[in-house]
Amino acid sequence: xxxxxxxxxxxxxxxxxxxxxxxxxxxxxxxxxxxxxxxxxxxxxxxxxxxxxxxxxxxxxxxxxxxxxxxxxxxxxxxxxxxxxxxxxxxxxxxxxxxxxxxxxxxxxxxxxxxxxxxxxxxxxxxxxxxxxxxxxxxxxxxxxxxxxxxxxxxxxxxxxxxxxxxxxxxxxxxxxxxxxxxxxxxxxxxxxxxxxxxxxxxxxxxxxxxxxxxxxxxxxxxxxxxxxxxxxxxxxxxxxxxxxxxxxxxxxxxxxxxxxxxxxxxxxxxxxxxxxxxxxxxxxxxxxxxxxxxxxxxxxxxxxxxxxxxxxxxxxxxxxxxxxxxxxxxxxxxxxxxxxxxxxxxxxxxxxxxxxxxxxxxxxxxxxxxxxxxxxxxxxxxxxxxxxxxxxxxxxxxxxxxxxxxxxxxxxxxxxxxxxxxxxxxxxxxxxxxxxxxxxxxxxxxxxxxxxxxxxxxxxxxxxxxxxxxxxxxxxxxxxxxxxxxxxxxxx
Numbered sequence: 001x002x003x004x005x006x007x008x009x010x011x012x013x014x015x016x017x018x019x020x021x022x023x024x025x026x027x028x029x030x031x032x033x034x035x036x037x038x039x040x041x042x043x044x045x046x047x048x049x050x051x052x053x054x055x056x057x058x059x060x061x062x063x064x065x066x067x068x069x070x071x072x073x074x075x076x077x078x079x080x081x082x083x084x085x086x087x088x089x090x091x092x093x094x095x096x097x098x099x100x101x102x103x104x105x106x107x108x109x110x111x112x113x114x115x116x117x118x119x120x121x122x123x124x125x126x127x128x129x130x131x132x133x134x135x136x137x138x139x140x141x142x143x144x145x146x147x148x149x150x151x152x153x154x155x156x157x158x159x160x161x162x163x164x165x166x167x168x169x170x171x172x173x174x175x176x177x178x179x180x181x182x183x184x185x186x187x188x189x190x191x192x193x194x195x196x197x198x199x200x201x202x203x204x205x206x207x208x209x210x211x212x213x214x215x216x217x218x219x220x221x222x223x224x225x226x227x228x229x230x231x232x233x234x235x236x237x238x239x240x241x242x243x244x245x246x247x248x249x250x251x252x253x254x255x256x257x258x259x260x261x262x263x264x265x266x267x268x269x270x271x272x273x274x275x276x277x278x279x280x281x282x283x284x285x286x287x288x289x290x291x292x293x294x295x296x297x298x299x300x301x302x303x304x305x306x307x308x309x310x311x312x313x314x315x316x317x318x319x320x321x322x323x324x325x326x327x328x329x330x331x332x333x334x335x336x337x338x339x340x341x342x343x344x345x346x347x348x349x350x351x352x353x354x355x356x357x358x359x360x361x362x363x364x365x366x367x368x369x370x371x372x373x374x375x376x377x378x379x380x381x382x383x384x385x386x387x388x389x390x391x392x393x394x395x396x397x398x399x400x401x402x403x404x405x406x407x408x409x410x411x412x413x414x415x416x417x418x419x420x421x422x423x424x425x426x427x428x429x430x431x432x433x434x435x436x437x438x439x440x441x442x443x444x445x446x447x448x449x450x451x452x453x454x455x456x457x458x459x460x461x462x463x464x465x466x467x468x469x470x471x472x473x474x475x476x477x478x479x480x481x482x483x484x485x486x487x488x489x490x491x492x493x
Contacts, residue, residue, distance in 0.1 A: 101120075109247045132225070289319070306319055306326060367398050
């Protein structure tokens with residue numbers, strides 16, 4: 001297992017957070033500008049085209065994969081992606097998202113990076129008390145993308161400053177990849193040049209993202225007041241701390257910004273409400289409970305806490321689910337399954353309910369029922385990511401490795417940039433005795449981490465194991481090796 005694990009040093013993490021600041025707030029020499037909505041075909045597109053943003057985003061994503069621990073949880077991943085997809089349809093964003101990542105960290109943070117990358121620390125779900133607060137942060141990040149704030153910063157710098165931009169990004173990427181102090185030194189020097197003007201510009205873009213994000217919330221039938229609540233609680237929680245969370249460093253708060261969010265929300269109160277969707281709020285609370293469980297260290301204490309909470313409101317699905325997770329973690333699988341069964345029966349056709357219940361059944365070694373639920377779910381929602389992944393895990397637990405491998409191969413085609421899918425596929429192919437499959441999956445895993453040499457090495461291993469008579473696979477492997485060599489040269493140029 002350790003063979004696959006990405007580097008997770010504190011130094012790399014520090015550089016990564018600095019990269020957030022540069023991607024969303026980079027403009028070491030820029031000047032303040034009025035809050036205006038851009039013509040997205042304007043000068044920003046001439047300097048940083050959408051295509052170039054995509055390339056920057058792809059490079060950044062590889063460094064992210066290599067530098068930080070990501071959440072490989074298909075249930076949480078599905079929820080975050082689905083909720084974002086819902087928001088996107090009500091936002092100003094017209095280009096598809098390239099990737100949605102969840103960092104396995106309790107700290108509060110969220111970010112938008114060029115090329116359509118949205119990310120959160122899992123701690124955001126713990127910190128945001130309800131869906132409206134959580135969605136306000138996500139809508140804000142979508143606004144950074146829709147308004148092309150990265151490109152507009154470059155436009156503010158003008159062409160003469162482009163070399164500074166390029167060298168700064170390059171230094172950060174090199175630093176994150178290699179863990180060297182050179183990247184940090186280069187970034188520190190660049191940021192030291194005109195810090196005040198950078199902050200002024202950043203605050204203006206933050207307010208713009210707030211206002212556009214509020215529009216998104218209203219159109220999505222979510223409470224716009226959630227944004228002001230989130231800001232106020234952030235400010236209160238970190239008022240006296242010496243080191244605020246990364247989110248507040250990259251998204252600076254002020255009293256005027258909070259007041260503006262409140263004022264805008266009051267204006268929206270006159271808007272007629274849309275049809276409520278209560279299941280959305282419940283799903284969030286279930287996933288919030290799941291996020292809290294991920295970081296819990298003492299399931300016995302949690303069992304006591306959640307039993308007490310449930311005694312006051314036996315119908316609270318989130319509390320019941322939290323108790324079931326704690327019980328399962330403590331090895332008390334029978335009670336965990338019984339508790340979750342009640343939640344599941346209340347709405348047995350929801351993907352999250354099916355996946356969450358099946359997971360507890362698998363832990364309890366009740367594989368037959370888990371399979372029945374998951375297969376029924378896949379009949380309703382063909383190729384569903386969390387249902388397919390849970391069914392693959394059930395098959396693996398039953399030592400039906402070939403079945404699991406087929407399911408994971410299907411997901412790898414539908415989710416080619418999902419690191420966790422390739423990781424599980426490599427493991428499962430090994431259990432199935434498919435050595436060639438192991439190397440193929442490892443190659444894609446390392447490619448997504450930016451480890452081109454390792455990726456090519458595994459493809460060459462696979463090629464040596466492939467009979468000469470299998471001309472189709474040999475040709476496919478040769479082409480992939482060539483493609484990765486080209487990508488490696490481009491990345492190093």
